[in-house]
Structures are given as structure tokens and as C-alpha cells.
Amino acid sequence: MTILACTCNRTQPIDEAALARALGEPVALHHALCRREAAAFQRAARDEAPLTVACTQEQRLFAELAEATEGVPPPDVRPIRFVNLRETGGWSRDARAATPKMAALLAAARLPDPEPVPTVRYDSSRARLLVIGPLEAAQALAERLADVWQVTLLGTGGALAQAHRFPVLAGRITGLSGWLGAFTLRWVDDNPIALDLCTRCNACIAACPEGAIGLDYQIDLQACRAHRDCVRVCEAPGAIDFAREAEPQQAEFDAVLDLRPAPAFTQHALPQGYVHLPPGLDAEARLARLWALRELVGTFEKPRFFRYQQRLCAHARNEQVGCQACVEVCSASAIRGDAERQRIVVEPHLCVGCGACSTVCPSGALTFAYPDAAHQGRALKTLLATCRAAGGRDTALLLHSQGAGQRLLEDWGRAARLDAGVHGVPARVIPWALWHTASTGLELWLAAIAWGASQVWLLLTDEEAPQYAEALRAQMAVAQAILHGLGYRGEHLRLLQARDARDLAALDAEVRSLAPAQGVAQPATFAALADKRATLELALDHLIAQAPQRPADDVVPLPATGAPLGALQVNPDACTLCMSCVGACPAGALQDNPAAPQLRFIEKNCVQCGLCARTCPEKAITLQPRLWLDARRREPRVLHEQPPFHCIRCGKPFGTLKGVETMLARLSAHPMFQGAAAERLRMCGDCRVIDIHTSHEVKITDL
Structure with a gap:
């Protein structure tokens, strides 16, 4: 591994020895790598070892130099990584304390590229x-x-x-x-x-x-x-x-x-x-x-940015519409509900790859494919672990887009260099570019806190659709409720908004005003998984285990909007145990019991989509957004049970007492269910057939 760093004409302080210790690799420090010391880059580029250059200002020049230098491996054989240290902290007022952040950015740059995904062709x-x-x-x-x-x-x-x-x-x-x-x-x-x-x-x-x-x-x-x-x-x-x-x-x-x-077109993201x-x-x-x-x-080709698993989708069941979060948040009108097929449909040619749909999806049916959650999690975990190992404390992640967000960050760094009133990106803040700011959500934010982050901030510009801010705030409210409910003090999540360089002074002041929040005492070691719910559970397990103070009743109430966790309340006076809700549940949270008339519930699986409540003919189900800290949230528990009804002819149990009574009450005035027909409603299926056959034979004999 070869790492070339440059002070950019001595305008930023870089501690060469401290970086080398933090990375476990030698760091070659230069002062004019893109000019009089360019030969050092050419020598390093000829080597087959992985090469990282701590400069993005002259990335094009270095690429041209590499192409013109004999013996340099082609980019598809040995890509050269470029990292921005200057605007992300080297030009900040506390740049001398930014070595842990610089080490983190260099370490994350060495990670392999995301796995390729299928493409969409135009x-x-x-x-x-x-x-x-x-x-x-x-x-x-x-x-x-x-x-x-x-x-x-x-x-x-x-x-x-x-x-x-x-x-x-x-x-x-x-x-x-x-x-x-x-x-x-x-x-x-x-x-x-x-x-x-x-x-x-x-x-x-x-x-x-x-x-x-x-x-x-x-x-x-x-x-x-x-x-x-x-x-x-x-x-x-x-x-x-x-x-x-x-x-x-x-x-x-x-x-x-x-x-x-x-x-x-009326949508925010116009078609290509x-x-x-x-x-x-x-x-x-x-x-x-x-x-x-x-x-x-x-x-032209672009990545197919999403993956969809219909079996996990909470959009529709039994001709009832439940979750529409992805349809409502999509800024490109690329997602629509298909009532006939009981699913959502995504048009990949209209999708712009913002990832907002995967962020608001409670079940993980829609996932962001490029880069996927595992890759993004690996990058965030590497940033935080390297920064901590290098002595960084109270680290805040500043997630921004690769487009307008990156340009704003560069303007911020330049302003700090030239304007005495601008501080620049603080040493404890690690900026990290995403394909799109809306592509991460609750599970990765909480995972980042579990991995040791003090805070996670998202920077939005005019590039993002207005509905993204609303959706992200709702997700942040859920995450913050969980952290506060577990006793973690301070504000862990913040949505920062700046249109362009005109808002830099306000952004600079806002970031400096945000005090560190309480994090975990011991960072987690788990890796982010492709399954959204699995990553969320791993993060919750660690945060619960490290919780400074658990609530006395082991229950953390969550906001009604956007919460993907919770319980169900069943009205026992209304529920007939018809089990319509079991058939509607897309997450396997609701289950019946073949051995007894029981409605069972696994709280960990519930995504609060509301399909059970909409399907219930008795309107007996109410959603209860919450995080239950008890380990029993992973186990089936009985929400409602009733004694079985016994056949009046053979005594065999069938149905429930409440269900049969409700059926009899509703059909009591119906002309087809009077006399013997009404009595048959109290019989099991076998006895009902026998009774009808016997009555038919008697009538023939009478004739």
C-alpha cells in the first residue's frame, strides 16, 4: 500500500507520522505533489501496490500523468484512489486536531468498490x-x-x-x-x-x-x-x-x-x-x-439501483392497501401500486437512484442495490473504527450527496481558508459522500451509533426533493426516540439544510453549535447485512445492551409516523378469531395456533404496516408503535384466545364460541337460516353434511 499526502503548498497541517501509525502503513508527505514533486507520483504509480493519493483537486491531472507514464498498470488492473483531506478538515480552524479524521478517510478509501449490479439501458x-x-x-x-x-x-x-x-x-x-x-x-x-x-x-x-x-x-x-x-x-x-x-x-x-x-411532468425528478x-x-x-x-x-447504461422482494412487501394483501411509503416518497414517480397483483411496481428507467424508497420501507422489501447496505455499512464502520483507534472522540458523521452536497462541502472548506468568520468542518466531524443523501435510513444510522458515532447528520441541498426532508425527519424522530428511551443523552440526529454557498455561514454556525451526544461505552463489532431488519435488530441489541438507563416497564414509545416497530392491541370483545389478520400479515408477525383457538404475535417481526387492522372485519386491531426491550419480543405470545365451540351433534370442537355466536346473530333474520338450517350452523362440517343427507332421506320416505 502506498499513500501519498500533500500539504497543498503548506496550507494545511498534516502529521505524517501520526497518520502512518493510525493506518499501519507508511505515508509519504509532499508539499507540491501536483507540480514540482509530480515525479514522486509517477514513481509510486509504476508500482503494482495499491495507491492512494490524498488530493482530489488535481485528480484529472494525476490520471493523465498515470496514463502518460510508461509502466503504470491500467485503471482496471490497479485503480488509484483519491481522497479529499483539504476541504474536509485540512482547511478548518482546528485542522491540527483532524489527524484521526484524515486517517479514517484514507482507510475508507482503501475499501473495495461495491459489487456490480444489473444495468438499465437507454x-x-x-x-x-x-x-x-x-x-x-x-x-x-x-x-x-x-x-x-x-x-x-x-x-x-x-x-x-x-x-x-x-x-x-x-x-x-x-x-x-x-x-x-x-x-x-x-x-x-x-x-x-x-x-x-x-x-x-x-x-x-x-x-x-x-x-x-x-x-x-x-x-x-x-x-x-x-x-x-x-x-x-x-x-x-x-x-x-x-x-x-x-x-x-x-x-x-x-x-x-x-x-x-x-x-x-409534475414530479421533482424529471425523466431522463x-x-x-x-x-x-x-x-x-x-x-x-x-x-x-x-x-x-x-x-447509455446506469445501475439498477433497487432490489424488490414481493414476499416482504407490506403494500397490499387481500385487496387491502397497507404501506404506501415508497409510492409517496418517490420523487421520480417511478413507483406505483398494482392492486391486481397485490404489489408495487418500479419502473427502472424512471428511477434516479435516490434510495428514499428503501429508507422508508419498513420491511426491507425494497433495498438500495448500488452501493448496497453492506457496502455502505462497511464504509461507515471503517471510518468510525479508524478514527477511534487514532484517538478521535465524539465523532459525528456528516452524510452528503456526491453532487451538490460535495460541491457545498468544497465551498465550505475554501470559505474557511479565506474568511476569518468561517470555522470550516470541525475536526470531530467526518464528511462522507453518498450516491444520494436519502439512501441511508434508520437501520444504518442506529448501526453507526452502535459502532461508536456520537451523532449522524444529513446535509440536504436543493438537489433533494421536498418530500425527502419530511421522510428523513420522520425516520430521525423514531431513531431519536429509541436512543432517548434507552437513556442516551443529547441530540444524535440532525437534518442540515443549505441551498448553496450563500448558506455556508449559517451552516458553519449550526454545526459548531451542536454539542456531542452520548454514545455507547463499547463500540459494536457486527457488520451491516443485506437484510434491513436484520441490521436493525443487531443495532438495537447492542444499543439496548449498552443502554445507560432502561425504562422501568421496558417499553420505549415511538412516534406514530414512520415507526417500523411496535405491537398490536386486540379488542377481545370484538375479535372473533377469524384469522383474516394472519392471512394479511406480510411479515409473519401474526400467527394462528393449529392446536387451539389462539391469535399469536411475534413483536420483533411487526412492521406496523396496518394491513391487519384494515383487513379485520370487526375493526378489533389497533397499532401500537413502540420498542419492547424484553427478550420475549422474539417469541410468539398470545394476543387473544377463546374457548372452542363444540358441535351440538358429535361434540367435536370447531371454530370459537365467539365466532359462532357472532355468525348466528348476524344470520338470525336471514330466511335461509331458520329452523333446522340455523341448527346446522352449530354443527361441525361433517355433521352438517350428515344432517342434510338424513333430512333429505326422510323427506323421500315420506313421499
């Missing part, structure tokens, strides 16, 4: 672009994109150019759906003028006495008084036909450029290949979006 190689909007603007942009795209226009007013430069559609849009390479436009062509036949001679415009025809060659039927002067002057056969019926039309496109003020360019957008943003659009022709 094919836009046919290069069909639809531009929607005012015709003048649409045509001007089409001219600039025509070298890359085959452009079709759909005008929303304005003047159409005289020359037939691009195909033009007309009519009323009724639907737009899809993604890059597979957009479907649906519209109704209700214009009497056929634009493909129109020569744009403008004779119709000049002849119309009401001025009902515009330069977009659309007829305003509200203003038209049926003089039909336009038809008489038109020399193109069939170009104007008022008898033409409005017909639904459909066309396929690979990408869409929308110039209208409001986008065609849909570019919204509203009026008033600043020049820089316009240029960025148009440039990105030019790069979208071809075939």
Missing part, C-alpha cells in the same frame, strides 16, 4: 427530438441542435418560419410519457389546416375577414364565422378542410425539449431525456441544459 440512437413551445424560440433552438438531432416541432403559438425546415405538429397535447429513447406523445389534431400540405403562401391569412388564422397556421374556431374565404383562396388541395374530424395522434421520440413555463427550458431561466442554466441535451444521443 437507446436514443435514432436521435428523434421533440421541441415544444413558442414557434420562434423552438425554431431558433432547432437550428442549433439539428447537427445532432432530427428535430420535430410542436408549436404553442407564435409564427412559423416560411421555409419547411423541420416537421411541425399541431393540435392539443393529451399526454406525454416515457424516458430517454422511449417518449410517447399523444395529441389531438383538431386544426382544419394540414401543416404538411400547407405551402405557407399566407393567402388564407390575408383572406380571412375575422383574422382567425395566425402565423402558426392554426385556425381559431371561436373567432371563425364560417365564411370559408380561406378555403376558396387555398391552391393546395386538401390543405384546409373544415370537415376533417379531430383525430387522436401518437408519435415516438427519443428526447423532449420543453420551452413552456410549466413542465409537462426530458429537458425543461422555461422562459426567464438564467443564461448559465440554459447553456448547461442545452449542452447536456447535445450529449444524449446514443446508448
Whole structure:
């Protein structure tokens, strides 16, 4: 292992010897590695040993140097790892105390890459672009994109150019759906003028006495008084036909450029290949979006970010809808419920990989696949263990996105370097980039506390959808209730929000104001597992074992919103033990007893989805969000039981006394269940058949 560190022209203090002791590896310290000491990088790059460079500022330069240097293994054989120490702490006001954090970041960088996952493919190689909007603007942009795209226009007013430069559609849009390479436009062509036949001679415009025809060659039927002067002057056969019926039309496109003020899609995360360019957008943003659009022709792949296990899903059972957390939180409208198949459906082409669905999923039916929970847990555990071994205390994890969150962190570090009023990232705070901030949830946060973190903070920017903040706060409220209920003092979880560099001063002040919270006395050693509930149970076991103070009744109440743990209360006066709830439970928390009329419950398995309560015909079940600390939460216990009803003919037990009494009461007024028929309801199935057969034979004999 080779580790190259650089003080960046002596602007950050790095303790070479302390880092080497913490990592158990030699650390070569430089002051201008990307300039006059670049030869040291080239020598290290030729070696086949794993190489880590503590600089991301010049990552591209180092990659080019490696490619140009003879004897350097290719990246697929020996990748070079790059770590940001400068903005994450080296430029902080307490940078000299940041050695444990630096060691942690270097150690985590050495971890292997996540396991590859299946990919999702987009094919836009046919290069069909639809531009929607005012015709003048649409045509001007089409001219600039025509070298890359085959452009079709759909005008929303304005003047159409005289020359037939691009195909033009007309009519009323009724639907737009899809993604890059597979957009479907649906519209109704209700214009009497056929634009493909129109020569744009403008004779119709000049002849119309009401001025009902515009330069977009659309007829305003509200203003038209049926003089039909336009038809008489038109020399193109069939170009104007008022008898033409409005017909639904459909066309396929690979990408869409929308110039209208409001986008065609209402979700926060717009589909891949849909570019919204509203009026008033600043020049820089316009240029960025148009440039990105030019790069979208071809075939592309992205990871399939999620895994779904229907057997664990608490969305629906027995035609009842329970949990809809993933559907409600998805910012890309990629998830929908399928009532017929009793499951949810995720469209992978719309999924943007935020992971929010897996965060709010109580059962683990939806899991974040790339990187998976085991990989993310390994990284967090490595960060915390290395920092602690190097002398770090009261460590707070600051989780942020790789996009806007990373840029904000870099701005924060630079501000601390140049602005005396900005402190920078404190030495006890370890920033860690995630694919998306919403991709971790309750189980990994509590696992991090169990592994020795004092706090876990999440940094949100404008990149995240508004519903993410709401969902994450609900999850944090549950986690904090558990920790407070176990006697851990302080605020362990916090949602930090900053739009951009303008909010850095407030972010800097907020972070500095957060005092360390009480953690575990002895860090846990377990590893995060692929199964969400299994990881959560491991974290809870350790936190309970280390709890500073357990509640007297061994019960920690949890918030009603978002709690994936809890018990059930059954009203014994209403429950008939029909066992509908057992069939509805997706987690195996509710069970019957073949040997006796009992409803049994394993509290550890309950995800509080509410399907049992919705399914119960007697409305006898109430959810009770809580964490029960007793070991019996893993064992079946009886929620309700009743004496069996005995057959009035043979004495064999069947059903329950309450169930049979309820059935008799409900059917007492029914004409089909009177006299002997009512008595048969008190018989077991065998005796009922015998009684019917015997009664039938008696009637035949009487005849």
C-alpha cells in the first residue's frame, strides 16, 4: 500500500507520522505533489501496490500523468484512489486536531468498490427530438441542435418560419410519457389546416375577414364565422378542410425539449431525456441544459439501483392497501401500486437512484442495490473504527450527496481558508459522500451509533426533493426516540439544510453549535447485512445492551409516523378469531395456533404496516408503535384466545364460541337460516353434511 499526502503548498497541517501509525502503513508527505514533486507520483504509480493519493483537486491531472507514464498498470488492473483531506478538515480552524479524521478517510478509501449490479439501458440512437413551445424560440433552438438531432416541432403559438425546415405538429397535447429513447406523445389534431400540405403562401391569412388564422397556421374556431374565404383562396388541395374530424395522434421520440413555463411532468425528478427550458431561466442554466441535451444521443447504461422482494412487501394483501411509503416518497414517480397483483411496481428507467424508497420501507422489501447496505455499512464502520483507534472522540458523521452536497462541502472548506468568520468542518466531524443523501435510513444510522458515532447528520441541498426532508425527519424522530428511551443523552440526529454557498455561514454556525451526544461505552463489532431488519435488530441489541438507563416497564414509545416497530392491541370483545389478520400479515408477525383457538404475535417481526387492522372485519386491531426491550419480543405470545365451540351433534370442537355466536346473530333474520338450517350452523362440517343427507332421506320416505 502506498499513500501519498500533500500539504497543498503548506496550507494545511498534516502529521505524517501520526497518520502512518493510525493506518499501519507508511505515508509519504509532499508539499507540491501536483507540480514540482509530480515525479514522486509517477514513481509510486509504476508500482503494482495499491495507491492512494490524498488530493482530489488535481485528480484529472494525476490520471493523465498515470496514463502518460510508461509502466503504470491500467485503471482496471490497479485503480488509484483519491481522497479529499483539504476541504474536509485540512482547511478548518482546528485542522491540527483532524489527524484521526484524515486517517479514517484514507482507510475508507482503501475499501473495495461495491459489487456490480444489473444495468438499465437507454437507446436514443435514432436521435428523434421533440421541441415544444413558442414557434420562434423552438425554431431558433432547432437550428442549433439539428447537427445532432432530427428535430420535430410542436408549436404553442407564435409564427412559423416560411421555409419547411423541420416537421411541425399541431393540435392539443393529451399526454406525454416515457424516458430517454422511449417518449410517447399523444395529441389531438383538431386544426382544419394540414401543416404538411400547407405551402405557407399566407393567402388564407390575408383572406380571412375575422383574422382567425395566425402565423402558426392554426385556425381559431371561436373567432371563425364560417365564411370559408380561406378555403376558396387555398391552391393546395386538401390543405384546409373544415370537415376533417379531430383525430387522436401518437408519435415516438427519443428526447423532449420543453420551452413552456410549466413542465409537462409534475414530479421533482424529471425523466431522463426530458429537458425543461422555461422562459426567464438564467443564461448559465440554459447553456448547461442545452449542452447536456447535445450529449444524449446514443446508448447509455446506469445501475439498477433497487432490489424488490414481493414476499416482504407490506403494500397490499387481500385487496387491502397497507404501506404506501415508497409510492409517496418517490420523487421520480417511478413507483406505483398494482392492486391486481397485490404489489408495487418500479419502473427502472424512471428511477434516479435516490434510495428514499428503501429508507422508508419498513420491511426491507425494497433495498438500495448500488452501493448496497453492506457496502455502505462497511464504509461507515471503517471510518468510525479508524478514527477511534487514532484517538478521535465524539465523532459525528456528516452524510452528503456526491453532487451538490460535495460541491457545498468544497465551498465550505475554501470559505474557511479565506474568511476569518468561517470555522470550516470541525475536526470531530467526518464528511462522507453518498450516491444520494436519502439512501441511508434508520437501520444504518442506529448501526453507526452502535459502532461508536456520537451523532449522524444529513446535509440536504436543493438537489433533494421536498418530500425527502419530511421522510428523513420522520425516520430521525423514531431513531431519536429509541436512543432517548434507552437513556442516551443529547441530540444524535440532525437534518442540515443549505441551498448553496450563500448558506455556508449559517451552516458553519449550526454545526459548531451542536454539542456531542452520548454514545455507547463499547463500540459494536457486527457488520451491516443485506437484510434491513436484520441490521436493525443487531443495532438495537447492542444499543439496548449498552443502554445507560432502561425504562422501568421496558417499553420505549415511538412516534406514530414512520415507526417500523411496535405491537398490536386486540379488542377481545370484538375479535372473533377469524384469522383474516394472519392471512394479511406480510411479515409473519401474526400467527394462528393449529392446536387451539389462539391469535399469536411475534413483536420483533411487526412492521406496523396496518394491513391487519384494515383487513379485520370487526375493526378489533389497533397499532401500537413502540420498542419492547424484553427478550420475549422474539417469541410468539398470545394476543387473544377463546374457548372452542363444540358441535351440538358429535361434540367435536370447531371454530370459537365467539365466532359462532357472532355468525348466528348476524344470520338470525336471514330466511335461509331458520329452523333446522340455523341448527346446522352449530354443527361441525361433517355433521352438517350428515344432517342434510338424513333430512333429505326422510323427506323421500315420506313421499
